[in-house]
Amino acid sequence: MSIIRPYGDTTGDGMVQVSFTLPIKHSKVADGAALQLANKMGMEPAMVVHSKPMGDDFTFFVVYGQVNHLVDTDKVQVVERDFPLLTPKEANAVIKETLRRPMVVVGACIGTDAHTVGIDAILNIKGFAGEKGLEYYKEIEVVNLGAQVSVPSLVEAAVTRRADAVLVRRWRLRRHRQARPGRVDVRRGASRADRHHHAPADRRPRTPLHRGGRGQHRPPPRARGRRRRPRGDRPLRP
Ligand code: B12
Structure with missing residues (x-):
């Protein structure tokens, strides 16, 4: 039936x-x-x-x-995971076998973000919703940088600690059109938007961050006409 x-x-x-x-x-x-x-x-x-x-x-x-x-x-469609869900014991065994050293995970809330609860839920031993956090995994070394970390400090920590994974949290107002949060290219230093904002004005990449102006830099729409401090450097509102 x-x-x-x-x-x-x-x-x-x-x-x-x-x-x-x-x-x-x-x-x-x-x-x-x-x-x-x-x-x-x-x-x-x-x-x-x-x-x-x-x-x-x-x-x-x-x-x-x-x-x-x-x-x-x-007509019911069941969505299966693309990968097996490993128990902490299995995950530790895979890391040990493939990396042959502990896996280093660096995490941070970047820019002005002070919402640490979410990233702590992933990293801290106590975990979230019945799942243990990464600190619980014997083969994972967690470096939790906490809140309001600047992108350069995050990159420095990632490079110094030789991070295998970098978890980033960054809140943004829904109306802001910026680079997507959570994407930092450690090899190249930072996301395109962060590299743009943290570079001195005369050394900003020439590639457009926003639609329009092929190859020629145009400021993001909301910044036009008004000079704003880069988001990551703005002080926390009281
Ligand atoms: C608690 C809270 C705060 C606390 C944070 C305390 C702390 N130490 O974290 C305080 C009071 C400080 C705070 C302040 C502010 N907050 Co607040 N806050 C919240 C609230 C109520 C809960 C967030 C939370 O902890 N959830 C529980 C955790 C477990 O869930 P989570 O964060 O979603 O994380 C899960 C996933 O998202 C995911 N995840 C999270 N991070 C990452 C990172 C990676 C890499 C990955 C893979 C996954 C992942 O995994 C987690 C576990 O499942 C939310 C509303 C809500 N209900 O979500 C608003 C909310 C996030 N806050 C908001 C705002 C606006 C602010 C303020 C700007 C308010 C103000 N005007 O001052 C300030 C900003 C402070 C700052 N500088 O960051 C808005 C953001 C809106 C937006 N994006 O446009 C929200 C959504 C409320 C709202 N509806 O308006 N806030």
Whole structure:
């Protein structure tokens, strides 16, 4: 059987249960809003079986209702990993066998970024969501440079420690159009945008960083008309 439908009380009755929060004070209107949303999601009839205030201005709901959608299991596409997921023991064994020395991983939050939690989650022994961090791996040597590291210092550390991998975190406002974060070319020193910003004005690469001006440098659109300090050098806002 390839066609199936959800089941709550009796086989094939199409009943599902969903939970969500709306930014509205707990009230009858809030319950009505939850029902309206459930109907728009294709749940008809639907019942608010639980609604609970979450602070003054939010309400959490559990809604139970019927959907008419069918699922064709023959059309399900399962995305498999392209590589096997190794246990820490297996990963250590592979590093030992292939590198024959500990693997060095350097990590940093660069520029003004102080969001260390994410990169700490990957590097620190305690890890994240039940997975151990890289410090847990006997064959991995972790160098966590912390927050607000300048690109030149990161590159220096990567070269001095002979890093096999460099993990970079850099936050950016969504409206900023800059080089993609997390991409630093250690061999060449830095990403194109960082090399551009950190080079003295007269030695900036001639290649365009942004669309337009083949071979001739044009400042990024947001910098035109206004001289700004390179992002990495700007002080942290209070
Ligand atoms: C905690 C936090 C802070 C803390 C950071 C404390 C610390 N020591 O890290 C403090 C209060 C300092 C802070 C400050 C600011 N924050 Co803040 N912060 C957050 C918050 C709430 C959680 C981030 C977090 O720790 N998540 C938990 C970790 C485990 O998840 P994660 O960071 O996503 O990391 C995972 C993955 O992304 C990935 N990952 C992360 N890094 C890397 C690196 C590599 C190489 C790889 C492979 C993977 C990877 O792996 C991690 C594990 O799965 C987010 C909102 C959010 N819910 O995400 C905003 C958020 C990141 N902050 C934001 C902003 C704007 C700021 C401030 C500018 C606010 C201000 N006006 O002052 C400042 C900037 C400070 C600075 N100089 O960097 C925005 C960024 C928006 C944007 N990109 O446009 C966010 C998204 C909030 C928002 N929605 O507006 N913040």
